Amino acid sequence: MKITVIGVGNMGSAIIKGLNNSAKFTISAMNPVNPRVAKLAQELNFHLVNTTAEVASLKPDIIILTTPAPVTVAVAKELATAIDNKAIIISAAAGISHQELAKVLPNKTIANIIPNTPVEVNAGTIGLALPTDITAEATTTILTVLNSLGDVIELPEDKLDIIGVIGGCGPAFVDVMMDAMSDAAVKHGLDRQTAYQVVASMVKGTGTLAYDSKLAPALLRDQVTSPGGTTIKGVEALEKHGFRYAIIDAVNKANGEQ
Ligand SMILES: NC(=O)C1=CN([C@@H]2O[C@H](COP(=O)(O)OP(=O)(O)OC[C@H]3O[C@@H](n4cnc5c(N)ncnc54)[C@H](OP(=O)(O)O)[C@@H]3O)[C@@H](O)[C@H]2O)C=CC1
Numbered sequence: 483m484k485i486t487v488i489g490v491g492n493m494g495s496a497i498i499k500g501l502n503n504s505a506k507f508t509i510s511a512m513n514p515v516n517p518r519v520a521k522l523a524q525e526l527n528f529h530l531v532n533t534t535a536e537v538a539s540l541k542p543d544i545i546i547l548t549t550p551a552p553v554t555v556a557v558a559k560e561l562a563t564a565i566d567n568k569a570i571i572i573s574a575a576a577g578i579s580h581q582e583l584a585k586v587l588p589n590k591t592i593a594n595i596i597p598n599t600p601v602e603v604n605a606g607t608i609g610l611a612l613p614t615d616i617t618a619e620a621t622t623t624i625l626t627v628l629n630s631l632g633d634v635i636e637l638p639e640d641k642l643d644i645i646g647v648i649g650g651c652g653p654a655f656v657d658v659m660m661d662a663m664s665d666a667a668v669k670h671g672l673d674r675q676t677a678y679q680v681v682a683s684m685v686k687g688t689g690t691l692a693y694d695s696k697l698a699p700a701l702l703r704d705q706v707t708s709p710g711g712t713t714i715k716g717v718e719a720l721e722k723h724g725f726r727y728a729i730i731d732a733v734n735k736a737n738g739e740q
């Protein structure tokens with residue numbers, strides 16, 4: 483299957499690396515001329531072009547739009563005249579609706595996704611909204627690509643924003659916590675590299691346990707807080723400093739609440 487990724491920034495690069503790991507696809511990409519992207523194309527050995535006309539000549543089965551949200555509709559409009567109707571468009575642009583894209587891409591199959599950066603290591607969380615009139619064949623094609631990048635959660639488009647905040651922005655929120663924990667470990671005498679390793683391993687294990695057991699996070703927390711022990715003292719400090727509400731409000735704000 484031939485896949486062209488348009489916009490090779492943080493998300494586009496992560497998708498390309500994840501697709502490249504799975505070694506199942508012929509990958510190409512389009513980006514304005516940029517030495518960073520040229521270097522990545524050389525390293526991963528994918529074909530790089532700079533114009534939508536060149537994208538058309540590649541005859542991709544799938545085009546993934548990872549351009550900045552504000553320019554995505556304009557890029558889609560340019561593509562509409564260049565590509566044939568067979569190419570399936572998958573847009574990762576947060577906040578750009580199916581309807582806005584369908585207006586400039588008539589007669590094209592368009593799916594909306596919100597992926598996250600862990601797609602780079604094929605451990606992504608990908609919210610997917612499919613159009614109601616999509617064919618079984620197109621659905622299979624889209625799922626073949628996305629399943630190679632991580633967990634795909636299919637849902638109606640009106641739920642894509644909140645999945646996008648939890649799945650898409652969530653890694654940044656967890657990274658902030660990991661960074662703070664690493665600083666605290668360094669303060670208490672651990673060297674920084676070991677601190678990063680311990681924190682990443684702990685988050686990976688905690689995530690895997692929650693994912694595999696399907697237990698509620700509160701129950702998993704209770705299993706750590708031994709009576710009269712150290713953890714409950716830390717949890718008390720988190721409550722005192724409003725950690726829980728800080729997280730809830732981060733989600734509120736990322737989801738557009740004023
Ligand atoms: N980052 C994330 O975790 C997530 C991002 N997304 C979505 O992915 C999209 C990209 O975000 P992100 O990767 O963070 O942003 P970046 O700024 O890191 O990447 C954007 C890329 O698009 C390129 N670009 C700009 N204009 C054009 C154009 N007209 N044609 C082709 N390429 C273009 C830029 O090129 P250059 O800089 O070389 O000029 C850059 O390489 C957004 O729509 C965002 O909503 C969705 C979920 C998660």
Ligand SMILES: O=C(O)[C@@H]1CCC=N1
Pocket residue numbers: 576646647650651
């Ligand atoms: O920050 C953003 O707008 C994008 C969408 C989800 C994650 N990053």
